Amino acid sequence: MEERLWDYIDGNASLNDKSTIEKMLQEDAAWRSKYQELLELHGMINSTELESPSLRFTRNVMEEIARLHIAPATKNYINKKIIWSIGFFFIALVIGFLIYGFGQMDWSAGEGSSLSDNLGKVDLAKFFSNTWVNVFMMINVVLGLVLIDHYLSNKKKGFRKPV
Numbered sequence: 169m170e171e172r173l174w175d176y177i178d179g180n181a182s183l184n185d186k187s188t189i190e191k192m193l194q195e196d197a198a199w200r201s202k203y204q205e206l207l208e209l210h211g212m213i214n215s216t217e218l219e220s221p222s223l224r225f226t227r228n229v230m231e232e233i234a235r236l237h238i239a240p241a242t243k244n245y246i247n248k249k250i251i252w253s254i255g256f257f258f259i260a261l262v263i264g265f266l267i268y269g270f271g272q273m274d275w276s277a278g279e280g281s282s283l284s285d286n287l288g289k290v291d292l293a294k295f296f297s298n299t300w301v302n303v304f305m306m307i308n309v310v311l312g313l314v315l316i317d318h319y320l321s322n323k324k325k326g327f328r329k330p331v
Contacts, residue, residue, distance in 0.1 A: 169199065173206050250319060254312075268295060 175181040176189045192199045222228075272291060295301060 169202060170206065173199070173203055177203075177206060177210050247319070 172181070172185065172189060176186060181189060189199075193203055269292075273289065
């Protein structure tokens with residue numbers, strides 16, 4: 169009922185619907201009371217004016233933002249030396265694994281063996297089951313996390329300094 173009355177009030181109802189709604193408004197008291205209620209609401213909506221922001225609104229907002237410390241672009245706060253050092257660490261780790269793997273191969277085999285046969289014989293389980301290697305890897309992970317924590321806490325302190 170409300171949807172049909174809103175269409176009638178807004179002028180969106182078809183001719184058939186208009187005549188049906190007008191007939192219902194004349195005969196049914198519930199339709200009349202709802203129609204009066206919706207007409208009052210429609211009048212209130214149309215009578216209220218939207219407030220426009222002050223002429224200095226944009227300038228006030230921009231001045232407020234300027235007072236805050238804005239984070240610089242990522243190019244400015246990412247230390248490239250740290251990124252390069254992490255990259256070199258991983259490259260050294262891969263080179264170390266390769267050297268160890270080539271050291272495990274039996275190079276005295278005859279001409280019948282190929283490099284793929286030798287690589288298939290590398291026993292990685294022996295390398296990773298070694299307690300000292302696992303301890304070394306865990307120490308490196310902990311030291312890396314400490315380094316990242318120290319770096320981020322220094323950046324956080326520098327970010328909080330007043331301008």
